[in-house]
Amino acid sequence: MLGWRDTRRIDDLIPKKNAAALEKAFGYITVDELLLHFPRAWSHHGAGVNVDAAEPGDTVTCVGTVISARTGHTSTGKQMHRITISDGTGTLSATFFQARLPARQLKAGVRAMFSGKLRIYRGQAEISHPAYVILPEPGRRQFATGSLRTLGDFGSPEELEELLSQLEYLAVYPGKKGVTSWALLGAVNVVLTQTSEIPEPLDVVPDGLVGFDEAIRGIHQPDARGPEPFIERLKYNEALSLALVMALRRADAATRIAPGCPDLTDGQKATMLANLPFPLTAGQREVNEEISRELAERQPMSRLLQGEVGSGKTIVALLAMLQAIDSGRQCALLAPTEVLAVQHARSITASLMAAGVPATVTVLTGSMTVARRRQALLDTVSGQTDIVVGTHALIQDGVEFFDLGLVVVDEQHRFGVEQRDRLRSAGRDGMTPHLLVMTATPIPRTIAMTAFGDLRVSTLRELPGGRRPISSSVVPGAKPAWVNRAWERIREEVAAGRQAFVVCPRIDGEGGVTETFEMLQGEIFPELTVGLLHGRMHPEDKDRVMSDFAAGGIDVLVSTTVIEVGIDVPNATVMYIREADNFGVSQLHQLRGRVGRGGHASLCLLHTDQPEDTDSFARISAIAATTDGFRLAELDLRSRQEGDVLGTAQSGGRRHVRLLDLIDDAPMIERASRDAVELVNRNRRLAEQLVSDVEVEEQEFIDKT
Numbered sequence: 001m002l003g004w005r006d007t008r009r010i011d012d013l014i015p016k017k018n019a020a021a022l023e024k025a026f027g028y029i030t031v032d033e034l035l036l037h038f039p040r041a042w043s044h045h046g047a048g049v050n051v052d053a054a055e056p057g058d059t060v061t062c063v064g065t066v067i068s069a070r071t072g073h074t075s076t077g078k079q080m081h082r083i084t085i086s087d088g089t090g091t092l093s094a095t096f097f098q099a100r101l102p103a104r105q106l107k108a109g110v111r112a113m114f115s116g117k118l119r120i121y122r123g124q125a126e127i128s129h130p131a132y133v134i135l136p137e138p139g140r141r142q143f144a145t146g147s148l149r150t151l152g153d154f155g156s157p158e159e160l161e162e163l164l165s166q167l168e169y170l171a172v173y174p175g176k177k178g179v180t181s182w183a184l185l186g187a188v189n190v191v192l193t194q195t196s197e198i199p200e201p202l203d204v205v206p207d208g209l210v211g212f213d214e215a216i217r218g219i220h221q222p223d224a225r226g227p228e229p230f231i232e233r234l235k236y237n238e239a240l241s242l243a244l245v246m247a248l249r250r251a252d253a254a255t256r257i258a259p260g261c262p263d264l265t266d267g268q269k270a271t272m273l274a275n276l277p278f279p280l281t282a283g284q285r286e287v288n289e290e291i292s293r294e295l296a297e298r299q300p301m302s303r304l305l306q307g308e309v310g311s312g313k314t315i316v317a318l319l320a321m322l323q324a325i326d327s328g329r330q331c332a333l334l335a336p337t338e339v340l341a342v343q344h345a346r347s348i349t350a351s352l353m354a355a356g357v358p359a360t361v362t363v364l365t366g367s368m369t370v371a372r373r374r375q376a377l378l379d380t381v382s383g384q385t386d387i388v389v390g391t392h393a394l395i396q397d398g399v400e401f402f403d404l405g406l407v408v409v410d411e412q413h414r415f416g417v418e419q420r421d422r423l424r425s426a427g428r429d430g431m432t433p434h435l436l437v438m439t440a441t442p443i444p445r446t447i448a449m450t451a452f453g454d455l456r457v458s459t460l461r462e463l464p465g466g467r468r469p470i471s472s473s474v475v476p477g478a479k480p481a482w483v484n485r486a487w488e489r490i491r492e493e494v495a496a497g498r499q500a501f502v503v504c505p506r507i508d509g510e511g512g513v514t515e516t517f518e519m520l521q522g523e524i525f526p527e528l529t530v531g532l533l534h535g536r537m538h539p540e541d542k543d544r545v546m547s548d549f550a551a552g553g554i555d556v557l558v559s560t561t562v563i564e565v566g567i568d569v570p571n572a573t574v575m576y577i578r579e580a581d582n583f584g585v586s587q588l589h590q591l592r593g594r595v596g597r598g599g600h601a602s603l604c605l606l607h608t609d610q611p612e613d614t615d616s617f618a619r620i621s622a623i624a625a626t627t628d629g630f631r632l633a634e635l636d637l638r639s640r641q642e643g644d645v646l647g648t649a650q651s652g653g654r655r656h657v658r659l660l661d662l663i664d665d666a667p668m669i670e671r672a673s674r675d676a677v678e679l680v681n682r683n684r685r686l687a688e689q690l691v692s693d694v695e696v697e698e699q700e701f702i703d704k705t
Contacts, residue, residue, distance in 0.1 A: 001238070001241065002201040002212075002237045002241055002690045002691075003689050003690045004032065004212070004693075005032050005693060006030060006031040006032040008030065009030060010022060010023075010029060010031060013190060013191050014153075014191065018153050018186075022187065025178050025179040026179070031191055031195065034191060035191065035216055035220070036658065037173065037174075037184065038173075038658055039171035039173050039219065040172055040174050042169040042170065042222060051118055051125055055118070056118055056120050057119070060115070060127060062085060062087070062092055062113070063087070063113045064092070064112075065085065065087075065110070065111045066084070066106050066107060066108055066109065066111075067084050067086045067091070067108060068083065069082075069103075069106055069107050069108055070083075074097070079098050079099070080096070080097055081096040081106070082094070082095045083095075083096075092125060092126065093124060093125070094114055094126060094127050094128075094130050095126060095128050099129065102132075105134065110134060111134070111135045112135055113132060113135065114127060114130040115131050115175075115181060115182060116128060116129060153183075154186030154189065168221075168223050168226075169221070169226065170185070171220050171221065189220075192217055192221070198213040198216055199212075200213070201237075201690060202679075203686060206233075206675070209229075209236055210230060210232075214233075215229075215230045215233035215234050216230075218230030219234060232668075234659055235665055235668055236668060236671070238659060239450075239660055239665070239669045239671075240672040240690070242450040242669075242672070243449070243669075243672045243675070244676045246676070247453070247676040247677050248680055248684075249454035250302075250453070250454050251680050251684070253300055253302055253432075253454065256300050256431075256432040257299075257431050257432065258297070258298055258300035258427075258432050258434055259324075259327065259329055259428075259433070260297065260327070261295040261296060261326070261327040261405055261406070261434070263292045263296060264327075267323070267325075267326030268322045268325055268326055269322035269323045269326055271355060271356060271357050272355045274355075275354070275357075277354070280315070281460070283459075283460045284312050284315065284460060286458075287460060288316055290303070290456075291303060291316070291458070292323060294456075295320060295323050295324060300434055302434075302435050302456065304437050304438075304443075304448070304452050304456070304457045304458070305458050305459075306438070306439050306440075306442060306457065306458070306459050307461070308440065308442070308460070308461070309440045309589075309590060309593025310597055311460040311462070312460060313438045313460060316460070317408050317438060318348055320406060320408070321333070321359075321386075321387055321406055322359060325386045329403050329404065329405025330383065330388065330401050330402055330404050331386065331388070331404075331405065332388050332390070332401070332404060332408070333387060333389040333408045334390065334391070334394055334410065334423065335390070335391055336410065336411045337562070338366070339542055339543065339562060340410065341363060341390055341391050342363060342365070344410070348389070349361045360379075360384070360385045361387045361389060362379050362387070362388050362389070363376065363388075363390060364377070364380070364390035364391075364393050364394055364399070365390055365539075366391060366393045368393075377400075380401055381400045381401065382402060383402030383403060388401070394423065401426050402428070404433045405427075406433055407433050407434070407435050407436070409435070409437040409438065410438050411438070411440070437455065440593065441586045441590065441633065442629035444630070444633050444637055444662070446662045447662060449670070449673050450662065450669060453673065468596055468599065468601050468602060470592055470595060470602045470604055471602070471603050471604070472603070472604040472605075472624035472625075473603070473604075473605055473624055474607075474621055475606060475608070476609075477607060477608060478609070478611070486605045486607065489603065489605070490502075490576060491525065491528075493603075494525075494555045494556065499549065499554070499557070499571050499572045500555065500572065500573070500574045501557050501559060501574070501575040501576070501595065502520065502558045502559070502575075502576045503559055503575060503577045504516050504559070504560060504578050505560075507534045507536060511578055513532060513534050513558050513560055517530060517532045520556060525556055528555040528556055529553065529555045530555065530556045531548065531556070531558065532545070532557075533546065533560070534559065535560055535562050550568075550569050557572075561583075569597065570597045571598060572597070572602075573595055573600045573601070573602040573603065574603045574604075575592060575594060575602075575603075576605045577604070577605065578607045579607060579609065580608050580620050580623075581610050581616040581617070581619070584636060585619070585632050586632070586633065586636050588623050589623070589627075606620050608620050619635070622635055634663060
């Protein structure tokens with residue numbers, strides 16, 4: 001965190017067996033790894049901790065007073081001791097079976113810590129046969145059972161009694177099998193007592209925040225102020241780490257030289273604008289002007305263009321490419337799939353021909369024949385082609401450009417920073433091509449500041465004329481009549497001359513595309529033409545199916561998510577997504593955007609077998625209730641771990657976001673972003689040191705899954 005490391009081995013400070021348990025459960029070996037394992041809650045003066053955030057089966061810890069105790073027997077004759085624990089605001093039940101000791105010790109008035117697995121019994125939360133430690137009070141000695149006995153590994157009874165009585169707050173840690181919250185509390189306490197003051201990593205303590213050493217100690221053992229002041233400082237550190245990576249990246253970009261591409265009044269871009277079959281929206285015109293100004297500069301453009309599916313990003317990108325071509329430069333368009341790359345090449349070529357623009361387009365993908373690939377590479381390196389459209393094949397060794405002036409990356413979230421930067425290093429004479437990245441997945445502002453902080457952001461919010469809103473409905477699998485009605489709606493749309501998508505979460509097995517295709521073709525729609533499309537098909541077969549569907553030769557296309565991006569069939573007006581709960585929020589929004597691309601009213605049907613009282617059903621219902629991509633992006637962010645969103649957990653390295661909430665902590669993120677720019681300008685060497693523990697692959701901060 002901000003360059004701080006403490007590489008002392010934990011097993012040099014605490015008993016070996018406890019250190020081995022920590023390594024087995026969490027992989028922790030060093031002191032900093034342990035001290036960055038933050039509590040999930042805190043118990044003030046031994047008060048209870050609610051378990052609202054826990055799931056059945058989780059190991060939970062609570063502290064409270066026994067307010068009722070009753071010993072009886074089950075219907076099978078087993079002794080049962082049932083108690084109710086209270087923290088003054090809420091209660092939690094605990095049950096002990098065939099245990100005489102708890103019946104003698106845990107009576108009304110006794111205060112204790114409890115640790116056990118949470119379960120829901122008759123609608124109420126309870127813990128079954130928990131371990132416990134009786135809190136020391138005058139006249140009562142400390143006593144521990146089960147896993148709580150591990151507290152004894154970290155000090156004498158007198159030392160532990162002193163610790164428990166002196167702490168203003170008791171930390172409650174996320175535990176795992178073999179390592180309870182109490183074991184973590186004991187281990188952290190021993191390590192903190194053997195850790196000298198941690199130097200402040202910044203050159204000045206941020207105004208209004210506590211020092212770093214105080215924050216590390218205070219989050220584990222808060223004083224009378226409670227944990228908040230310490231949490232705030234550590235959140236700031238996390239936000240600053242992210243912001244510094246981006247500020248340094250922006251500073252590096254500012255030192256590079258790009259090929260200036262001024263906007264000509266009589267070039268191919270002007271010809272395209274004059275011959276467009278539709279007027280640009282106000283948003284498209286504004287973004288076109290922003291991009292045009294930056295392309296004319298000698299500092300490389302780095303811009304993110306985000307917009308709803310169908311908002312017209314592609315034509316804006318094409319105009320940018322033509323401006324670069326007018327200056328004698330080449331352009332590269334990087335697409336995530338071969339299907340999308342081929343479709344981009346076809347649609348761009350068609351647009352150029354329709355407008356009478358002579359720019360040339362070449363496709364470069366991994367499945368091309370040797371002869372076709374050799375010719376594409378030759379056309380690229382010789383400058384015979386203006387626009388090279390391709391997949392990851394564009395960034396492989398052996399691909400050279402004659403004079404690359406602009407790189408366009410479609411569906412930015414499918415690529416990492418290192419991949420896009422590899423294309424940016426392909427400029428001529430050491431120059432850095434301009435960069436335009438596009439995404440149809442709306443990005444919340446705080447994510448844009450952290451994960452895309454090195455890019456300026458443009459947003460297209462309005463849809464071009466003729467686009468109709470898409471209505472969405474949930475289809476509960478438990479209601480056969482609703483499922484039958486969904487199939488009937490598809491039949492009605494086809495009867496009206498339209499087409500339909502049926503999307504499945506898998507290829508094989510129950511509910512997969514193979515089974516669904518056979519069911520629709522043989523039982524439900526025997527009179528219609530049903531097509532099949534999935535990722536294991538040969539690229540040429542996939543291309544043939546999509547071409548047939550686009551030409552109207554297929555009524556209903558059964559597919560996996562290979563149609564998620566870039567498939568443009570204006571005549572498709574209905575999409576039925578089976579087991580929609582298996583897809584992410586953003587993915588469902590992307591899929592839904594494949595319909596409604598013409599001037600016809602369109603419908604998206606979200607099927608789910610989840611019960612109506614589950615979080616999954618509620619999530620699907622929320623998606624059906626709105627087509628606002630930015631609201632859905634926030635919903636997506638709230639339903640996922642920030643570490644996953646930023647990609648900091650995917651490489652197996654150190655996570656850099658543990659406390660920061662990328663929605664609720666927006667003011668902190670904004671402050672850190674401003675401070676990062678100021679720090680890079682004031683002391684770049686220190687800024688680099690502070691993020692030295694952030695590996696290159698972790699700096700991508702992007703979910704590529």
